[in-house]
Amino acid sequence: MRSGEVKRRTNETDISVKLGLDGAGKAEISTGIGFFDHMLDLFARHSLIDLAVTVKGDTHIDDHHSVEDAGIALGEAVRQALGDKKGIRRYADVHLPMDETLTRVAIDVSGRPFLVFRTSFKAEKIGTFDTELVREFFQAFAMNAGITLHVETLYGDNAHHIAESCFKGLARALRHALEVDPREGGRVPSTKGAL
Numbered sequence: 001m002r003s004g005e006v007k008r009r010t011n012e013t014d015i016s017v018k019l020g021l022d023g024a025g026k027a028e029i030s031t032g033i034g035f036f037d038h039m040l041d042l043f044a045r046h047s048l049i050d051l052a053v054t055v056k057g058d059t060h061i062d063d064h065h066s067v068e069d070a071g072i073a074l075g076e077a078v079r080q081a082l083g084d085k086k087g088i089r090r091y092a093d094v095h096l097p098m099d100e101t102l103t104r105v106a107i108d109v110s111g112r113p114f115l116v117f118r119t120s121f122k123a124e125k126i127g128t129f130d131t132e133l134v135r136e137f138f139q140a141f142a143m144n145a146g147i148t149l150h151v152e153t154l155y156g157d158n159a160h161h162i163a164e165s166c167f168k169g170l171a172r173a174l175r176h177a178l179e180v181d182p183r184e185g186g187r188v189p190s191t192k193g194a195l
C-alpha cells in the first residue's frame, strides 16, 4: 500500500493526516467544520483513498487556517505516498455532474504545482462554511501534492452542489491519475524519466 502520514503543528492549527492510496475510501474525518468534514468524507469515498484526518484549529477566528492547512497536509501526504510515481497513469480528467451543476477537473501529476480555478459562488456561506475557502483548499492541496490542477464549473447555481462537484471531481480524477497502469510497466510516465 502506497501510504503517507503527515503531522503539522503551528500556532494556528494541529493537524494529523494518514492515508493509503490503494484503499477502499474508508474515512475517519474530524476537522471541527461540518461541511468540510462532509467534503473530505466524499473525497475519500470517491477517490478510494483510505483517509484519516484530524484538525484542531483556531476556528474562534475563522475556518481559514484549518481549511488551508488541511490542504497543505493532505497534499504533502499524497506526494509522500506517491514516491517516485513509477507506473502511475499521471493524467486524468472528469466532468462531474451534480444536479444542475457541471464541473470539469483535469489533473497532471507533473511535479510542477499549478492551479487554475474557475469556479465562483453566489452564496458566501454553505452553512457556516465560507465558500471562498474551497479555492484556498484546492490551492494548498495542488501546491503541496505537486500536481497541475484545473478546475472549472461550466454551469451551476447551488453553492453546496458547486463545492461538492469540485471535491468529487478532484477525487474521481485523482482515483484515475494515481492508479498504477500495468501498461506503464513500472516506468515513470515522462520522457524525461522523472516527475
Ligand SMILES: O=P(O)(O)OC[C@@H](O)[C@@H](O)c1cnc[nH]1
Residues within 6 Å of the ligand: 042, 160, 161, 164
Ligand atoms: O453521492 P450522492 O450524490 O448520492 O450524495 C450527495 C450527498 O453528498 C448529499 O449530501 C447531497 C445531495 N445534494 C447535495 N448534497
